[in-house]
Amino acid sequence: MTEKELKPKAKEEVPAKVERVRPGLVFLPAVDIFETPEALTLVADMPGVPNDKVTIDIKDNHLVISGEISPLLGEGETMLLQEYRTGDYQREFHLGANIDQARIEANMKDGVLRLLLPKAEKAKPRKIEVKVG
Amino acid sequence: MPIFTFREPGWSPMQEMESLQRRMSRLFEDTFGPVSALWRPGVYPLVNISEDHDFLYVRAELPGINPQELEITVHEGNLILRGERKIAGEEKDVNYHRRERESGYFRRVLSLPTRVAPDKVQASYKEGILTVKLGKPEEIKPRVIKVKSE
Numbered sequence: 001m002t003e004k005e006l007k008p009k010a011k012e013e014v015p016a017k018v019e020r021v022r023p024g025l026v027f028l029p030a031v032d033i034f035e036t037p038e039a040l041t042l043v044a045d046m047p048g049v050p051n052d053k054v055t056i057d058i059k060d061n062h063l064v065i066s067g068e069i070s071p072l073l074g075e076g077e078t079m080l081l082q083e084y085r086t087g088d089y090q091r092e093f094h095l096g097a098n099i100d101q102a103r104i105e106a107n108m109k110d111g112v113l114r115l116l117l118p119k120a121e122k123a124k125p126r127k128i129e130v131k132v133g
Numbered sequence: 134m135p136i137f138t139f140r141e142p143g144w145s146p147m148q149e150m151e152s153l154q155r156r157m158s159r160l161f162e163d164t165f166g167p168v169s170a171l172w173r174p175g176v177y178p179l180v181n182i183s184e185d186h187d188f189l190y191v192r193a194e195l196p197g198i199n200p201q202e203l204e205i206t207v208h209e210g211n212l213i214l215r216g217e218r219k220i221a222g223e224e225k226d227v228n229y230h231r232r233e234r235e236s237g238y239f240r241r242v243l244s245l246p247t248r249v250a251p252d253k254v255q256a257s258y259k260e261g262i263l264t265v266k267l268g269k270p271e272e273i274k275p276r277v278i279k280v281k282s283e
Contacts, residue, residue: 004236045197077183083181112261
């Protein structure tokens, strides 16, 4: 599976609904979302976002993940060639009503956010025995 | 600025076309800003190159990479970036809703815009961004020349 050669991709900008206070571009991070019987896990690529600049906001089953980047260039630097654009990240999801919001865990490492969303007890799938009779 | 200059003999239409193209793109850049600011498909990873007085900086977004998997080489004015992005497989019982993050290998050669001192190259990895800092040799650093008055 890892034998594939990576291809460059242009970042996709977030469709603007409301104006932001902070200037600059906002991109949609690439995500993986997978589910186990116990939890939903979301992994998002947000390169350039420091660990303390990630915000996770859940309100009425509406999940918003966002990250702010640090300035790209150091002091006194001038850009010679720009192939990728930089900006903040934001993406929204509608969660099923079955997440136990009190036990959500988030972890940010090397520009990758990993969010564990445990399912509420009542939402876990149960095997239903078919009675023979 | 004359658009066409006819040089006889040895006038080459191809050369004139190339020269015209260069002038047109310069005119475009002067009007709309540098063309390099536009995204065009390249080779993974995409890089941003910047400079200050002493260094050249090459940056690439490589989130979630093990720095041990990166191989950075400077060779005759080229910077070679090789590596692999691995995404650890999850347990067997998972079901995917989205799978947008990609894994794979990359090999890219970049020709550097200036000469660099191969012994003054450093690479660092932070927050998913690789920064290669390349020292400029003394002889190409900009110097301020003072005018002596007599």
